[in-house]
Amino acid sequence: MKNYYYSDGLTTHGPFSLEELRAKKLSRNAMVRVESSEKWLPAEQFPELEGSFGEEPVAASPIYSRETANVPMPRTWFVESILVTIFCCLPFGIAGIVNAARVETKYNCGDIAGAQRSSEEAGKWTQIGFWIAVAGFVIYLAFLAVVFALDRY
Template identity: 35%
Template sequence: MKQIGPNTLIWSEDLVTWTKAQDVAELADLFTSANSANHPPIPPKQITDSSFPNTNNPSAPYLRPPKTYLIESIITTIICCWIFGIPSIVYASRVEKKFYAGDIAGAESDSKNAKKWIIINLVACAAVWLLGIGIFGLGLISGAFQ
């Protein structure tokens, strides 16, 4: 059995971020003074993993997930090339889920990959537009000299 104390950070899909156990309504009764008279307090489990989001430390680097780039991914997919936009949407949609599951490195990686695919999409879109304008321009020039 895991040792859970009032300051133990917990997360579930219903919670927005990591929360102290005493602040979750369903668990609050476990840590009340009336309940602790019948049961000895459970000592909190120490968090030793430095990449674990720690809301007790205000200087902790990961109180919020990395940028998802989801809006940018959707916009560039609609406006530009959907072939390169789909990977950016897939990576962007996984950022927060990985972050709140505790996979900080995976969330950062997916955030960087989403940004990379947005840039690839924008470059491909610009290349297609420049190629189209170039071909159209050559057609106009060649038509003017005939």
């Protein structure tokens, strides 16, 4: 007996028997694989699933969505986050990198709103790290100025 898996673009679901998978009423574009194979194929390429497709793309991979084709990907903030991590503030830079890495993944999975939220979070943490570093540098320069001024007297 073969076991099947399908993907909704974010997670893999399964294993399912052929009958269980047919009951899911997948769309023709849903990505499916057999347990013995590592290759993902659209459900329509499996002859054993013919006649069991649903009207709506219930579990179709959002990467094929026509609605997302015209929406530009939000800014990732990846390079800026790396620079903030290296030169400015490690904890906030890492938070920026983590969120920046999620932007493209969510966008490619069709989660436009999630990609936008991740972009905003990446930008927020990157900018916080940058401005904290700038403030720290200004405070350090003020401290040096005070020390050198007191050293003269």
